[in-house]
Amino acid sequence: MVSAVTNEPSKNSPEIPRPGYGRLLRTPGAWTFLLPGFAARQPFAMLTISIVLLVQHTTGSYGAAGAVAAVTGVSMALFAPYSGRLADRLGQRAVLIPGVLVHTLSVLTLTGLALADAPLWALFAAAVPTGASVPQIGPMVRARWATKVQGTPLMTTAAAFESVTDELTFVVGPLLATALCTAVDPAAGLVAEASLTLVGGVLFAAQKGTQPRVSSRGHARVExxxxxxxxxxxxxxxxxxxxxxxxxxxxxxxxxxxxxxxxxxxxxxxxxxxxxxxxxxxxxxxxxxxxxxxxxxxxxxxxxxxxxxxxxxxxxxxxxxxxxxxxxxxxxxxxxxxxxxxxxxxxxxxxxxxxxxxxxxxxxxxxxxxxxxxxxxxxxxxxxxxxxxxxxxxxxxxxxxxxxxxxxSTPSRARTVARGVGHRTPVAVD
Incomplete structure (x- = not known):
């Protein structure tokens, strides 16, 4: 018999604990992807400012620096959804490993071209794969949270936690990049960005136990x-x-x-x-x-x-x-x-x-x-x-x-079979 699932407590059931951050962070397996995920998403906030500081140093033009950074940003925006789609179909690890390798190589290429005073068109050419291959760590972490706490009040808490983490990233990342570019070398910001991407991305990808499951062909009835x-x-x-x-x-x-x-x-x-x-x-x-x-x-x-x-x-x-x-x-x-x-x-x-x-x-x-x-x-x-x-x-x-x-409004995509609070199994409707 198929019955609807509800996450609302009954009048006789004990009150659900307040879905605070402490309860969220006690979710089994959460820290295994949170720590490497934080390190791997830090470069995302370092990339733009590092490009601007290096290209402005080598060309003397903020206009050129902004243009190269804009090409990187647009490329990331256009290619990120396809990276996410592949991660859903093939698994995060299968997409992340080659992605971080391509990004690291692209960033180092862009850095070398800028230091060699390459023409602006060459910097644009290197900026395209640099932006297109930016690892989508934030969305991948959110997808792992969705797998862990789906259908519970902790979904909002997890979304809030990720928003705060993103803001912290965009405070720490630019400060770190600026300090490296001004105190060490104009290229140090991009070199650090590439290094963090490679190390953090590989460590995050290694956490196979928490990544969302990939739908198998045996479940072809679910579109x-x-x-x-x-x-x-x-x-x-x-x-x-x-x-x-x-x-x-x-x-x-x-x-x-x-x-x-x-x-x-x-x-x-x-x-x-x-x-x-x-x-x-x-x-x-x-x-x-x-x-x-x-x-x-x-x-x-x-x-x-x-x-x-x-x-x-x-x-x-x-x-x-x-x-x-x-x-x-x-x-x-x-x-x-x-x-x-x-x-x-x-x-x-x-x-x-x-x-x-x-x-x-x-x-x-x-x-x-x-x-x-x-x-x-x-x-x-x-x-x-x-x-x-x-x-x-x-x-x-x-x-x-x-x-x-x-x-x-949340659609009714499929009937659900009750498996307990917060757990739903989709059943294709013929």
């Missing part, structure tokens, strides 16, 4: 669906493009603002305040036992993000801009966390890594576009014009999400 064919994933991609617009627009516009007031050193403080807001909000989101649906939390969080981002262009003082930046950062975390949480219900298990990489790639693509547009606005118009990019990107994305919010 293998690409994540991009899921309507809700397409809506989330638009939402994450807007989030990328915030990251890219903030990076350029905060730098321009700090230089316009003659205090370039404030750029790090202002962006650090923005990142701190994201971390604080992310920690809080994971510590709260939410009763509302993730769809509702996504809409509320994104509305707050669009509202706060819309005020950035009008800030004319350091304190006001820092305060708004803090609020923008605090609004990003709920949008990111609940977007990733929705993937668990929208996408079949065999396509989750691909789905996560589509979202990560959307952030990278939105960021690359925002950096370009914001830079043009800052050059051609008034100081602070680049802040129009986060406003425009989030308002357009919010409108799309509101109009298509019905597609974020």
């Amino acid at each position: 293998h669906v690409s994540a991009l064919r899921v309507p809700g994933v397409r809506v989330l991609i638009v939402a994450f493009l807007g989030i990328g617009a915030v990251f890219g627009g903030m990076q350029v516009s905060l730098t321009a603002f700090a230089e316009s007031i003659g205090e370039p050193g404030l750029n790090g403080v202002l962006y650090g305040t923005f990142a701190a807001g994201n971390m604080i909000s992310g920690i809080a989101c994971g510590a709260i036992a939410w009763k509302s649906a993730p769809q509702q939390r996504l809409l509320v969080g994104y509305a707050a993000l669009a509202l706060t981002a819309s005020g950035l262009w009008a800030a004319h003082s350091v304190l006001v801009l820092a305060g708004l930046g803090l609020l923008v950062g605090m609004s990003i975390a709920p949008a990111l966390i609940n977007g990733y949480t929705l993937v668990d219900g929208l996408v079949p298990a065999g396509a989750r890594t691909e789905a996560f990489t589509w979202l990560t790639g959307a952030v990278a693509l939105g960021q690359a576009a925002a950096v370009t547009v914001a830079g043009q606005l800052e050059d051609r118009f008034w100081d602070g014009a680049g802040f129009l990019v986060p406003m425009g990107g989030t308002l357009l994305a919010l409108g799309t999400v509101l109009a298509l919010r019905s597609r974020l």
Whole structure:
């Protein structure tokens, strides 16, 4: 007999413990992929700044440096989903090992070309495989969490934990890369990035026991669906493009603002305040036992993000801009966390890594576009014009999400056979 599965406790059942970080980190096997995963994802945050610092040093042009970095970012955004799809079909280890080898070789090639004063077209040519082969460690870690805590309240906690980890990565990574490039050698940042990718990626791939299972051909009755064919994933991609617009627009516009007031050193403080807001909000989101649906939390969080981002262009003082930046950062975390949480219900298990990489790639693509547009606005118009990019990107994305919010509802993909709380076995419906 087939019965529906529910994760809600009955009136007579004991109360489910609060799904905090302590309970999440006690998940069996979690630390075996968390520690190598943290080391392997660190290079992701080091790559762009390391390229900019090295290419600017060898060419003397920030424009050339930004162009090479943008090619890397766009390549990563375009190829990441296909890497995720292969990981779902072949297994993470089968994709990760050759991927880290190609990335390491590509980064070292790009470094050598830059030091040899190669023409810009050669740097572009090397930047394409460098970006295309960036290991998608973050999505792979999220897919492992989904396997471990699927169907439990810990899914939101895991998404929050990963959001905080991402923010910590984007605080530590650029600082490490900058210190190496300025104190050791302009090429040291990329060399360290390649080394961490190789060592961390291999160690992460070695944890075979926690990687999601690959669907065997014997289960042919269960259709293998690409994540991009899921309507809700397409809506989330638009939402994450807007989030990328915030990251890219903030990076350029905060730098321009700090230089316009003659205090370039404030750029790090202002962006650090923005990142701190994201971390604080992310920690809080994971510590709260939410009763509302993730769809509702996504809409509320994104509305707050669009509202706060819309005020950035009008800030004319350091304190006001820092305060708004803090609020923008605090609004990003709920949008990111609940977007990733929705993937668990929208996408079949065999396509989750691909789905996560589509979202990560959307952030990278939105960021690359925002950096370009914001830079043009800052050059051609008034100081602070680049802040129009986060406003425009989030308002357009919010409108799309509101109009298509019905597609974020969890579909009934298959009947389920009860196996206990949090466990479901798909049964193909003829």
